[in-house]
Amino acid sequence: MAENSRPSWDDLVQLITELDGSDFDNVAVDYDGISVRMSRGDLPVEAAAQPVPVAPAAAVQPAPAPAALVQPEPSAPATPATPAAPAAPAAPQGTAVTSPMLGIFFRSPAPGEAPFVSVGDTVTADSVIGIIEVMKLMNPVHAGVAGTVSAIAAKDAEAVEYGQDLLFIAPEAS
Numbered sequence: 755m756a757e758n759s760r761p762s763w764d765d766l767v768q769l770i771t772e773l774d775g776s777d778f779d780n781v782a783v784d785y786d787g788i789s790v791r792m793s794r795g796d797l798p799v800e801a802a803a804q805p806v807p808v809a810p811a812a813a814v815q816p817a818p819a820p821a822a823l824v825q826p827e828p829s830a831p832a833t834p835a836t837p838a839a840p841a842a843p844a845a846p847q848g849t850a851v852t853s854p855m856l857g858i859f860f861r862s863p864a865p866g867e868a869p870f871v872s873v874g875d876t877v878t879a880d881s882v883i884g885i886i887e888v889m890k891l892m893n894p895v896h897a898g899v900a901g902t903v904s905a906i907a908a909k910d911a912e913a914v915e916y917g918q919d920l921l922f923i924a925p926e927a928s
Contacts, residue, residue: 848924
């Protein structure tokens with residue numbers, strides 16, 4: 755679709771195809787003043803989210819399940835005694851910083867650059883901990899709390915869902 759023109763039938767068919775091939779149940783899009791709201795199944799169209807500006811060529815990708823935190827493997831004893839029960843992974847310490855929207859989470863400002871934060875870094879409530887790309891728009895994500903980054907739950911350059919844990923911040927010691 756050319757810029758500043760109305761959506762064509764092909765654009766709408768592409769949007770329907772992308773919705774059908776995704777994990778989303780409904781979508782609302784505003785094309786230059788034309789609102790398109792679609793829903794699959796028995797969901798009412800009113801359940802669709804507020805329209806967002808969208809580039810028609812943007813692909814809708816389903817978000818994967820939340821990534822598991824990487825925990826170090828316990829070392830095996832030199833002489834096997836009785837089989838020990840596997841240790842449960844330790845729960846992350848601190849407050850979870852969750853995704854404010856669905857999109858692609860990036861830990862660094864650009865490919866090849868250092869991440870905004872790493873485990874052990876001290877952050878303030880206003881610190882940017884990553885960005886989420888939604889429809890070619892880069893949205894900064896702020897820590898929201900002060901403390902030390904204790905764990906990172908989301909992988910770089912992967913899709914995240916609204917409310918998914920991105921990282922954990924342990925409160926500052928008093």
